[in-house]
Amino acid sequence: MLPINKNTFTLIISSLMIILGQSIATAQTAQPRWWFGLSGAANLNFYSGTTQRLNNSLIVPTAFHKGNGVRPYGSLLMEYRPAGMLGFMLNVGYDGRGGKFDSVMAPCDCPATLKTNLDYLTVEPSLRLGVPSTNLYFFAGPRVAFAMQKEFKYTQLKQPDTNEDFSEINSTIFSGQIGMGYDLPISSPNSKTKASLSPFVSYHPYFGQDARNIESWSVSTVRAGIALKFGRAGKVKEAEVPVAVIPAREVTFTVRAPKTVPAKRLVSETLPLRNSVFFNEGSAAIPTRYVLLTNNQASAFREASLQNEQTPSMNGRSARQLNVYHNILNILGDRMRANPGAVIALSGASANGPQEGKLFAEAIKQYMVSVFGINGSRISTVGRTKPLIPSEQPGGTKELVLLREGDRRVDISSASPELLMEVGGGMMKPVQILATQIDPLDSHVIFNVDGANAVLKSWTLDLTDERGTVKHYGPFTRDRESMTGTSILGNNKSGNYKVVMLGESKNGLPVRKETTVALVRQDESTEKGYRYSILFDFDKSNSIASYDKFLSDVVSPLITSGSTVIVHGHTDIIGEEDYNHKLSHSRATETQKIIQTALTRAGKSNVKFETLGFGEDSDRTPFENKLPEERFYNRTVIIDIIPGK
Template structure:
């Protein structure tokens, strides 16, 4: 068998191994048309033929015939892939074709070696052929290479080493290649920019790869490497000639319903307290919505009084929780009174000037001193134009009125752990409250339409019970929608439903999917649950990292094996609806990731997560958006822990 045939067999074997190794990967779900990126690879070069004249002045005594070597390859690339059978590829880059020849023995019985350092600037256009519904692709095309370097190194025992440039080197090489690759999507399916990592392997046969115009040296090359490609994701709708082009894919429909629908749950909630007091426009007095006491009432006030349940608590946090926050000055006074060594700093901010900001701070100081009897030396005040963490950012131009209302406030800071707790940055130490939660989130029926945001304009749900009564819900535009099971059942204790999802695609076509669900209502109060909350500054997700220790040491230990953890993210109404939805889901998913890692570290694996992003959805928002404190509390991720029954 000839050496060249042996090389061909090795190449075929490598390609088969590559196909086998990639066969278990998942299919890409995002398919941009144009891709741009870079690639890096190693060239395994095989030399054959005869090489004896090195340059015009030197002829080695013994000819070299074979050799091998690995040299780098790197390129910038462009690719066209419409998802159909054929596409195109273009690589322009550096191509190393050097190698070391097999050693020979000169007539003087002296070992001799020869190394080459051939390299080229290569241009490689290729036809891309997609392999059916998989992410495999094949490619083939010409190679045009322009010589970049041609030096050699020759050594022979009993003779001085020699180096120089090969003579008679072709300045331009015309050859070809054939190869296979696989596209792995490494970005999220809904990312604005899709990112693909593509391992590939190609074979460059010796045809046309004779680098010299003399003798018979030829080179065969196997190239293996990775390409990193970026493209505009398929979740973006493209308009061409007034026709909407959408991804050519189906949607998947499923329904998640609770085994039983709980009507109430007793919840022990750890409620974070914002360390802010907001002031109304055109006023430097503490707003009337904050609960202010006289001296007699203050002498009997204890923050523990706020922990006792007085009113039912709805799905979110509702009036009871905002009432606790509106007692912030009384809670602060009680904590200062109970911890005589603690001190605080009040920093007031107003766009009207630092002087008015200090007036805000002095108003709060006066209340604490005159009503709760706190020594004035324990409270320092200062004025600022903007608060310590402003909502209005440089260059911002939208909804500035709402943002500036949130920045007209007093920040409460302290180094005393009895007052503040560093879980996410400077919040007041949280307070424990107990409430009966009515219509909890896990009593909702969830409708999941995977791919809806990519494919559908909107979708609706029709639920038909065994008596033929139809209830309609929607329209929805996100991948997920929900509705309380209590509302669906009405006065009935059980119900069997046929569920039909009807969607309208972005092309105007109708899509229908069906499922069934059985609902059962439970009227009794069920086991106690736990609730924790994370609050965020405006438009920020990075504060999740500062909750890492809090989630590991406080929240995770309460999650027992078999529990269900419902994590739901929310935002205020500032900004676009789509942006807020994505932001809330990002916050919720990051929270789940931190909790899941903590649970795995402690050996807890039998925990079910349901993670949702509601954005600014008014039907699920914990609060209204009419006051700055409501908007701040809506920037949240809520964690509900439901023990196993």
């Protein structure tokens, strides 16, 4: 019998972990999902507890407490290794748990020994966790063992040896194990039949491993062995081996620059008025960010006061347009006051239940009645758990806080055309805004690096003027970037620039492209532009069809021959960045198609389109993404119409 102690056990485990942990995996070209094979190992068994009644006919005079032993283990195995880290293992085989207890002294001052050949048929299913980029794996799972051999041999000096079977042996053992292993490939990388030798070690704690249903004898085991595994995989063809690409041949670089760079433009904007009021968590009061008037202020309020050019203190489109939207209740009150026959329905929604949703709606009704003097019979209210068009979808798990914040709202609906205009989605009748637009989109210089996202790690721009002054931009990763013409020109009236695009391919090769661009500043813009916006529900692009009539009958007639139409799509920050970029591009291109069809029917020609999808790009979104109404307004396509000169 091999003597086993704690030092020997520690040395064996430490050695195996060092051997496995220091191994570095060799990348394989193909691996099977299913593996079959067999394993062999040594069980290092450690006994603890007490046993004295060996069977119904033999109670030894001195109890045995501790012991150890080495016994064989062998199994048939199956493994399932799908793509990824998680897999499954199953071992079925022979499990030897025999050993020898530490010798004791009987009362007769006689040495006594106890050996056992305890063994089982074992079934061991396990979860397999592979370590990425290595052949190292860990496993853990239950063990179900069925007792087979339960023989013991008891010896005591001055009396015959006893060879019998233990009584009260547990016929079924439920326990567990945890371990680690390493797959060493022994087959050719191009062979269809894969084979590996896999050294492994596992630990089976004493939990659940009471050998008998009497006394307290339990067994802990450390198993160390090796498995031989086979799997079947498709042979790697030479054509499937990746071929190094030459990025310089796959990347094209172009620059689109305006003939003149307008610093500002007077724009008449038709702003869609979102027919929703969003409420804060934990309160049924109208949020203070909405403009709430006193009775005297309401008497003097007119919607037309919001249509004039905004004051210089309100910088940026977000502040300018949100100020109009945050007057939504005052606009509604002014319109209902001017149209006594108009009626509205308020639908409040809250995840806390329809009772709270109705409280939201009642708060708005009370404001209309008490501040604007609207007869309460003209306003109906209802409560819901979710709005009719919710942002949160069944089964969704990501970014639920933002989605639910957008569903905590009151939606305003009406059949009265004086209040709502059917431009797709039942928006309230738009508000006209006259404003000066700083650095309009047609003043931007667009840099296109076709293939950058697929081929390049990153790229930068160097713009050098006639005096040798260099401006550096980047690094970038997307296929398209833009800068305002005024930021490039600085204080100069005009400039001729050498443009150098420098990139690094994903396999480390340098990429260089060159072109030139000429810019001329136009300080005063004489033409008046027009801007229209259409809004989308969360994650929807196909609703563009509902805007067909609005785009064809309202927007397209304003586009004259020779005009430039810039169509740019945006999204909020909810969702994956790449997906949002594709979604915004889809919305923008579908918008362009509808307008082009209407222009063709009207016989208009020589109209230039520039259609862009910016996704959730925070530098270009028309609004921030802090408030739910900002995110709703960012789900948009904006149409800028620049008349031809």
